[in-house]
Amino acid sequence: MAGFIELMLERFKVYREPGYYKRFDYWWAMVIDLDRCTGCGACVTACQAENNTPVVGEEECGKGRNLSWIRIERYIEGEYPNVKVKFIPVLCPQCDRAPCEVACPVYATYHNQDGLNVQVYNRCVGTFTCATYCPYDVRRFNWFTYNKKNFLKGNGGSSTSFEPPLDQQLNPDVSVREMGVMEKCTFCIQRIRAAKDRAKDENRPIRDGEIQPACVQTCPTKALTFGDLNNPKSRIAQLAGLSTAGDLHYLRESGSKISDISSNPRTYRLLEDLNAAPTIFYLKRVMKNGSSTAGHE
Amino acid sequence: MKKFLVYVIVGVVTFTIGYNVNLIYFPDLSPKQPINFSHKIHAGDNSIPCQYCHIYADKSTVSGVPNVQRCIGCHKIIKQDAPEIQKLQGYWDRKETIPWVKVYNLPDFVYFSHKRHVKAGVPCQRCHGDVAKMDRITRQAVLFGIPYARVSPLKMGWCLDCHTNGAKEFIGMQVKNGRDCWTCHK
Numbered sequence: 001m002a003g004f005i006e007l008m009l010e011r012f013k014v015y016r017e018p019g020y021y022k023r024f025d026y027w028w029a030m031v032i033d034l035d036r037c038t039g040c041g042a043c044v045t046a047c048q049a050e051n052n053t054p055v056v057g058e059e060e061c062g063k064g065r066n067l068s069w070i071r072i073e074r075y076i077e078g079e080y081p082n083v084k085v086k087f088i089p090v091l092c093p094q095c096d097r098a099p100c101e102v103a104c105p106v107y108a109t110y111h112n113q114d115g116l117n118v119q120v121y122n123r124c125v126g127t128f129t130c131a132t133y134c135p136y137d138v139r140r141f142n143w144f145t146y147n148k149k150n151f152l153k154g155n156g157g158s159s160t161s162f163e164p165p166l167d168q169q170l171n172p173d174v175s176v177r178e179m180g181v182m183e184k185c186t187f188c189i190q191r192i193r194a195a196k197d198r199a200k201d202e203n204r205p206i207r208d209g210e211i212q213p214a215c216v217q218t219c220p221t222k223a224l225t226f227g228d229l230n231n232p233k234s235r236i237a238q239l240a241g242l243s244t245a246g247d248l249h250y251l252r253e254s255g256s257k258i259s260d261i262s263s264n265p266r267t268y269r270l271l272e273d274l275n276a277a278p279t280i281f282y283l284k285r286v287m288k289n290g291s292s293t294a295g296h297e
Numbered sequence: 298m299k300k301f302l303v304y305v306i307v308g309v310v311t312f313t314i315g316y317n318v319n320l321i322y323f324p325d326l327s328p329k330q331p332i333n334f335s336h337k338i339h340a341g342d343n344s345i346p347c348q349y350c351h352i353y354a355d356k357s358t359v360s361g362v363p364n365v366q367r368c369i370g371c372h373k374i375i376k377q378d379a380p381e382i383q384k385l386q387g388y389w390d391r392k393e394t395i396p397w398v399k400v401y402n403l404p405d406f407v408y409f410s411h412k413r414h415v416k417a418g419v420p421c422q423r424c425h426g427d428v429a430k431m432d433r434i435t436r437q438a439v440l441f442g443i444p445y446a447r448v449s450p451l452k453m454g455w456c457l458d459c460h461t462n463g464a465k466e467f468i469g470m471q472v473k474n475g476r477d478c479w480t481c482h483k
Contacts, residue, residue: 112477120478122406175406175483189479
């Protein structure tokens, strides 16, 4: 037991000693430009299709058991003629100091070398602790084995997922989760893995923009951008205003606020005061004062 | 002495039951194939390289079962009159694929790429055993004529043997990010 704790501490140190991020090749991050987001929900659908996420149906959703890894939050301000609607797509921000990783009793969620917050489905025992600790409410729990035929109907549910011929559209690169397993956004790890595979064949690092998670790929207004933050020339580093190496140092090691570091005044991170250091950077929506409708801000 | 005898009898009975249960309930170790294809004749006696038939081994995640045309390519000349080749000819004439039975089956949650392993220089025999000596592909390892254990257990600990530090003896270097869960799990 003591050996296990020592091993865990040793591995924890690897990710927390000064300059640790420089030893790793990539640091995947995302920039979401809220000025471009129209709240169409295409990313939600794309994520559902890409990651074998079951459609649980109305009744289950009513119980708060919805299984979408990305959601569009709506904020409606004002009374009828002067209504403003704001959208924020929220997905797992792969926090650098993630509260969920501290919580897991079986070490099923941890931080890997690419700055991703890993969820290992095989190791998960479903204690729900990570979802309780998550300040963004992006972790989703499989209350049933949704891929079993007629399972939900037998349990009084209104829909089934993946019954033939729908099982033919399952993504073979993503496992179908079973009951009692926590799941969340993986930044489409299967696409990252495929890109790494290609890059290794051609003996080169992964190019900027080569990886597109499903939500990024499908966004009609290109509000979402995905890339490597360790590379200061990448598109997301430019967009987030973190184009010098010193910025990353501040961001990852001193825990500074993004507004103090970033050269882009629009950059912010969701619930930054909680100090979880999420790696999704939102660009604020610029609104004109006194506008009347959502379409003409 | 009597006690010893009881131990021996109980031991033998338990072993026999266990052995038969293993054979009956885990039949996937050497499943019967639709055609009695012998790797011993092809890969062993005639020393055809693995990738002559399994052409995707260094190009794709799966090594690929050869199509019927690849078999017919040689067998329209070689040993046409043998009964097993007649079966093959039947599949070819009916334009059917041969329903080969998969022996090495990994679970759904594992990502395994043949390409990465072949290109890194891991020999096929490391996981699949000495196929050149097998008449029918089997996962049953044999020691002094007695079946014991497996050719490769296909368990996570066995994978990690290489992925942590054992890879040095096969490919001469350590596996990069070998201990990261998302290297293999998906």
